[in-house]
Amino acid sequence: MSGGGRPTAAGEGEVRKTVLPGGLRVITETVPTVRSATLGIWAHVGSRDETPALGGATHYLEHLLFKGTRRRSALDISATLDAVGGEVNAFTAKEFTCYYARVLDSDLPLAIDVVGDMLTGSVLDAAEIEAERGVILEEIAMTEDDPGDCVHDLFARALLGDSPLGRPVLGTVETVGGFTRDRLARFYRKHYDAPHLVVAAAGNLDHDTVVRQVRAAFDRAGALERTAGREPVGPRTGARTLRAGGRVEIADRSTEQAHLVLGMPGYSRNDDRRWALGVLSAALGGGMSSRLFQEIREKRGLAYSTYSYTSGFADCGVFGVYAGCRPGQLSDVLKICRDELDQAARHGLPDEELRRAIGQLSGATVLGLEDTGALMHRLGKSELCWGEQLSVDEMLARIAAVTPDDVREAARDVLGRRPSLAVIGPLTDRQASQLQDAVA
Numbered sequence: 201m202s203g204g205g206r207p208t209a210a211g212e213g214e215v216r217k218t219v220l221p222g223g224l225r226v227i228t229e230t231v232p233t234v235r236s237a238t239l240g241i242w243a244h245v246g247s248r249d250e251t252p253a254l255g256g257a258t259h260y261l262e263h264l265l266f267k268g269t270r271r272r273s274a275l276d277i278s279a280t281l282d283a284v285g286g287e288v289n290a291f292t293a294k295e296f297t298c299y300y301a302r303v304l305d306s307d308l309p310l311a312i313d314v315v316g317d318m319l320t321g322s323v324l325d326a327a328e329i330e331a332e333r334g335v336i337l338e339e340i341a342m343t344e345d346d347p348g349d350c351v352h353d354l355f356a357r358a359l360l361g362d363s364p365l366g367r368p369v370l371g372t373v374e375t376v377g378g379f380t381r382d383r384l385a386r387f388y389r390k391h392y393d394a395p396h397l398v399v400a401a402a403g404n405l406d407h408d409t410v411v412r413q414v415r416a417a418f419d420r421a422g423a424l425e426r427t428a429g430r431e432p433v434g435p436r437t438g439a440r441t442l443r444a445g446g447r448v449e450i451a452d453r454s455t456e457q458a459h460l461v462l463g464m465p466g467y468s469r470n471d472d473r474r475w476a477l478g479v480l481s482a483a484l485g486g487g488m489s490s491r492l493f494q495e496i497r498e499k500r501g502l503a504y505s506t507y508s509y510t511s512g513f514a515d516c517g518v519f520g521v522y523a524g525c526r527p528g529q530l531s532d533v534l535k536i537c538r539d540e541l542d543q544a545a546r547h548g549l550p551d552e553e554l555r556r557a558i559g560q561l562s563g564a565t566v567l568g569l570e571d572t573g574a575l576m577h578r579l580g581k582s583e584l585c586w587g588e589q590l591s592v593d594e595m596l597a598r599i600a601a602v603t604p605d606d607v608r609e610a611a612r613d614v615l616g617r618r619p620s621l622a623v624i625g626p627l628t629d630r631q632a633s634q635l636q637d638a639v640a
Contacts, residue, residue, distance in 0.1 A: 215579070215589055216407040222424035223395030223432045226411050227579050227589070229402040231572065237308040237403030238572040240300035241319050242580040244398075244433050245391035247371075248294045248364035248513075253378070256371015257387050259292040260336060260379060265299065266290070267328040269321035272314070274328070280314055288315070292369055295436065295513060296584050302573055305404035309413050312401075316417030319392060326381050333376060340370050347459045347624040348505075348524055350451070355461035355622035358449040359518060394418065394427045400580035403572040435587045436514030437470075445618030446639050450632055451625075458527040458625030462537050462639075463520030464617040467610075469512030469585055475598050476606035477519065477614060481508045483549050483557035483607075484540065485521060491540050491553075492521065502529045502536075514585070519614050527625050534621075534638055545615035548608035562599050566592060 213231040220226065247258050266288075267274045281288045286303035288311075299318060301311040343349055353368045360366030370376075399414050418424050445464055467474045485492040485508025496506045506523040521541070525533045568574055569592060582589050590598075621639050 213402070213575075214407075215591075217583075217589075218407070218411045219432060220394070220411070220415055220418070220424060221429075222418075222427040223430045224397055224399065224414070224418060224424060225432050225583060226399045226401075226414050227583055228400070228405060228407045228410050229575050229579055230405055230407065231402060231575065232404055234404050234572060235305055236302060236572050237305045237311070237401060237405050238300060238302040238576040239308060239311045239315060239399070239401045240298050240576045240580045241315055242398040242400060242584050243297040243299075243319075243392055244396040244584055245297055246293050246295040247367065247369040249391065250364055250367075252362075252367075253375065254383070254387065255367050255375040256336070256369070257375075257379065257384060258297055258391075259370055260332070260376065261384060261388055261392075262290045262292045262297055262299075263332045263336060264324055264329060264384065265318045265322045267332060268323055268325055269317045270323060271317055271321060277314060277318060280310065284310065286311060294365055294369060296581070298577075298580060300573070300576065308401070308403070308405055308410070312399075312410070312413045313417050316399075316414065317421070319397065320418055320421035320423045322388065324381060324385050324388065329379070329381055329384065333379070336370065336376050337373060340373060340376065343368075343370060347451075347453060347455050347457070351459040351461050351522070351622050351624045354449045354451060354624060355463060355520060355620070356518075358447040358620040358622045359463060359465070360516075361447075365513060365516070394423050395430045395433045398432075398580050398583045400576050400583065402575035402579060435585055438515040445620050447620040448636050448639060449620075449622045450627060450635060451623070452627050452632070453624055454626050455624065457524045458530045458623060458627070459522070459524045460530065460534060460537075460621065460623045461520050461522050462534065462541075462619050462621050463518060464614060464619045466510050466517035466519035466614055467512060468515055468517050470514065471512075471517070473606070473610055473613075474510070474512055474517065476602045476610040477510050477517075478561060479554060479557045479599065479602045480544070480549070480607050480610050480614075481510050481519065482561045483553045484508045484544060486557065487560050489556060491544075491549075492523075492537065495536050495540060496523060496525075496533055500532075500536075502533050506533075527627065527631075530623070530625065530627075530631060531634055531638075534635070538619075538638065541615045541619070544611045546612075548604070548611055551604050554602075554604050554607055558599055558602060562596050565595055565599065
């Protein structure tokens, strides 16, 4: 069955959606003013779908689907798109995985055929599984060597505990080392059928043509026939209670900087209060004029990088503050972070700062959708996470509708919660003890 396009604002392309027999969704945005197109195939599986023994399986499969199909070798996959100047890549998140290619508009049929073949025809060759195991172990080691990245995994463990959301997307040396072909093949068959997939494409394209080409690519592998009569898998639902705050995770390492993330539970992606929390985050740490940037970097010179962020999952959310500083300045930076969050929780922020934050968030939303890759990302993620598409004007309207009272209420609710903390750096015993006390 097919869904029609929605009315669009000036500067937006037409968005259309078709659901093929077998539950495969195809959603496109036509932008006739460009000469490129980006295709993404989104799988409704992420690291939160893994048991402890399967930690890292989703990411492992992401690598393996590039390693050959019944029709193409690993070299064929890369060389075919290299030959037309295309880009092909993938990423794994906690709730979904995406495989994408960016090409000239005339080469979109080729991208559909290649990426579709990867998703439906992977052979999961045993030799490739062993070779890629070493690559992934190196990726884990590389992440461990980047404390600015690793501290976010440490914070997830502090806030979310030993749960699928609290464990690293890459898995661990132990879990990756224990994967067998049979275990990965079962995971692949379970999560990579048509009802779990969304095909999203944006650029100079025709929706009906894309649908025909996608259908041909999936029919070639028999993927739609195998799931005939099934409906698409809908967005995740549920309610999750996060652990109480006050958890501190410390990794003592000989780094030049200490890296910290301080945060607390936020709002899920289905909670309408997320718009107000987004404005609050922009005001606190979203730009050079934000509270944290001004206090920590501009006025006191204590850090080069500091920011706040929000992250929403289907059933819970996270608000966090990051800073990287010299180890001797860690206590001062943490105190400033605590003071600013406490101040906002008790008294809110001035209307002028909130207006500036709304303007910044609105501008970033529009500017972040200036290329076909960003448009494709919005289409695919929106379909998987919400089952609907918000136009740019609708998103801007949601941001503009946020009132100072909304932000003050979000600040009292979220920032008033007891925080958790993650720190990586060369810490003395006294510093470690002070960190425990800082979130008590």
